[in-house]
Amino acid sequence: MLRLFPFKLTRKTQKFLRDAIYILLFAVLYYVISGLSVLLGSTTGEVTAIWPVAGLSFAVLFIWGYRFLISILLGELNLLFLEPIKHEQLWIATGNVISLFLAVWFINRYAKNKDLFGHTGNVIYFLFFAVLLSSLISASVGTASLYAYDIIDAGSLLGNWWTWWLADIVGVLVVAPLIVTWHQEWHIHWNRAQLIEAISLFLSLSLTAWLIFGQPLSESVRAYPMAFLMMPFIIWAIFRFGQRETMMVIFMLSIIAIFGTIMRVGPFVLPSVYQSLLLLQAFIGVICLTTLFLMALISERTKLEASMSRFVPHEFLSFLNKKSIVDVNLGDHTEREMSVLFSDIRGFTSLSEAMTPQQNFNFINAYLSRMEPIISEHRGFIDKYIGDAIMALFPKNVDHAVQAAIGMLQALNDYNETRGRPGRPKLRIGIGIHTGLLMLGTVGGQSRMDGTVISDAVNLASRTESLTKTYGVCLLITEQTYQKLENPKNYKIRLLDRVIVKGKTNLVTLYEIYDADLPLMIELKNKTLTQFEQACLSYHQANISVAKQLFENVLLINPQDDAATVYLERCHAHLRNPCSNNPTTS
Structure with missing residues (x-):
């Protein structure tokens, strides 16, 4: 392994430095993705309709811990790039950190286990705390901060709050399950047949998505619910693969649909980009919600059948x-x-x-x-x-x-x-x-x-x-x-x-x-094998005297041979009373 320092460090120091590097890297990633989101989705001037870092941040905190709250603060306040901090930025960053901390804390407190999307109960906790509550706090604190510092007026307050809230919701619904499921199922590999099926799934998905979001649609075609053509691919992924592949399908569809809508192509195009993105986000949110519950139900059934196999073998x-x-x-x-x-x-x-x-x-x-x-x-x-x-x-x-x-x-x-x-x-x-x-x-x-x-x-x-x-x-x-x-x-x-x-x-x-x-018993039974089997044959041929002598010879060599002892007792009983025992029965 490449050494970063020419001198030896204690394990505690190494862990501290490693965590610091990870925190800084995530802060940079947070800053870059949030900047791109603002560039693509800021249709009202102040609030973006696309905010994937909400889901990214939740997943990182849920998987790797609260220390990455520092990354969120650094990314929100642009501290890595030494930019001056605005008052509204400080309040927005505080609201985001608090909302994410509460979401992760409540889920860790009440969820049955780390399998967040494998139980319907856990999905409900995820939806309530991570999707609704966290987004509610973030949107409320954020828009209140913008209003308090005269960045938005009272007339646009509700519209901006709705945009912020919906962007956070969809960001969490699409991105968080993708990262969490891939982290949990990274070790699962496809066999050859699954690989061919996966390629077929994603190729047909890409082709269908291009037909819907890659070219202009006439008004007559747009009147049809074309977006629902995506549902069969989601169902295909759920039943034939697993959670990570299903969330990858959702993620790909979301990316293609968002870019298509921004380019004014697809069934969600309305007079303004703002209205188009809000409509698309609502659709994606409903699809994600349905998918998460369906995934949980399928997972529970699979686990139930696995549990039943412990009572009824496959x-x-x-x-x-x-x-x-x-x-x-x-x-x-x-x-x-x-x-x-x-x-x-x-x-x-x-x-x-x-x-x-x-x-x-x-x-x-x-x-x-x-x-x-x-x-x-x-x-x-x-x-x-x-x-x-x-x-x-x-x-x-x-x-x-x-x-x-x-x-x-x-x-x-x-x-x-x-x-x-x-x-x-x-x-x-x-x-x-x-x-x-x-x-x-x-x-x-x-x-x-x-x-x-x-x-x-x-x-x-x-x-x-x-x-x-x-x-x-x-x-x-x-x-x-x-x-x-x-x-x-x-x-x-x-x-x-x-x-x-x-x-x-x-x-x-x-x-x-x-x-x-035991080795000694094996050695003794091997040594007496021929005599023992001859004695058994003599016994069943009613040559009791010969059998008796042979069993005695066996016991002289191996006194612990219980089977020979049983036979010898039978021989003695038969010789005492020849009519009392049939040597061929037991």
């Missing part, structure tokens, strides 16, 4: 071929093959009993907030939260579900490191995954309905998750999921069991994936 709507939640009807449904993931915290009931209700919510939200991004990163979406449990769907690829489950378990290991204080036991979760056909749709009544998934596959995924407690493992998948993995060798997998789960009659083959286990 993916759910896309599967139903709906663009918005307002398009969803009772009974809409579709059938898809997906992988269903269920997860649940082990021993949550005992954990929650030791916490207050507020601690319970804090705990659950802290846990779920770590799990949800992992599911999204792996192209899944959460269908619902059931207390501490999660039901997630993965529509594209089985591997996404498995990788998400592994990521969730690894994130839990990291989370447990932060919970390793006395009185805060480490968490354990179980995850079950099954793949099958699902019916997604809406159920309920006309006044209350909900999106849901109906399928035997959902029940099986839930049963699979519950079996992780039985075997003391973290992640189980079914045969249907295993068969659809792109390459099972990419994971640490072992055959675990063939069981008849509750509510089913057919055997379900289960596999354990232990990629997220």
Whole structure:
């Protein structure tokens, strides 16, 4: 970075000098723009009908702070150019500073947030304080000053006040939203399709504006409301782009219309330039007012739909071929093959009993907030939260579900490191995954309905998750999921069991994936993998004695293998009473 001073400055001094430079630069800009405005719009001799610096000043104060009030004083009083100060200038400058200060202060005090044009309530505050009140004070103090120093007479007082007030209003309505929205949305970039559409918008806008304000219109043509041909472009910008593009359309239209009217061209031409500009300013003001409210309503609807997507996922709507939640009807449904993931915290009931209700919510939200991004990163979406449990769907690829489950378990290991204080036991979760056909749709009544998934596959995924407690493992998948993995060798997998789960009659083959286990446990399970799977096969072939011996060998190497312990207990029970247990059921 280029150093402005050959010596080192403190941060406080650097900030002071930087602010001073910005204040001086804005003072120069204020002086230049106000001078051009007077040159273009002074049709009565003393008061200009064009005053964009009112909106510029409000935007600068609103975004960057009250210190730029100094710039307004310097620009109004021409102090930068050492011109003598007139008494009326001092009063006018004081009125402008006070009016702008009050407008920004009241808006900062009452507006919900800095999104000034994204809420109808904020727009109302902007219109009342920045447009009406600020312009009222500025116009009243200004014209009173001119009258007090005999610059205007009583007969022209009202006309000058009206011109001043209207110029300030339109200046704030056109310029302030343009600067504020561009400051808030400067980081938003167009993709290629949006760029082509934006070019089309502004080219067609320019052509239409030239047809209306770029050439003389006959009396018969001027009788038609030609100016309203501009409205479709504003609506186009609102619905297809955003606030900054919409305000750019308004700004371009205003510039073209003002210059056209000054050149005595367009539908607003009246016998005098003064009357023409006042009529044009009134039209621009109404258009801006309508646009600001429409922008706020669209923004609120967009935010509402974004908020609703936190309850009804976008993916759910896309599967139903709906663009918005307002398009969803009772009974809409579709059938898809997906992988269903269920997860649940082990021993949550005992954990929650030791916490207050507020601690319970804090705990659950802290846990779920770590799990949800992992599911999204792996192209899944959460269908619902059931207390501490999660039901997630993965529509594209089985591997996404498995990788998400592994990521969730690894994130839990990291989370447990932060919970390793006395009185805060480490968490354990179980995850079950099954793949099958699902019916997604809406159920309920006309006044209350909900999106849901109906399928035997959902029940099986839930049963699979519950079996992780039985075997003391973290992640189980079914045969249907295993068969659809792109390459099972990419994971640490072992055959675990063939069981008849509750509510089913057919055997379900289960596999354990232990990629997220602790390194030592992974090493021991890898070492005993062959013996463990041979033992499982022997057990299900009713070779109980062989299975017993193999499970004992596994436990000699890995005493913490809970699944082998479960099997060994079954073998002992079967050997004591061969008729009491069917080794192929669980």
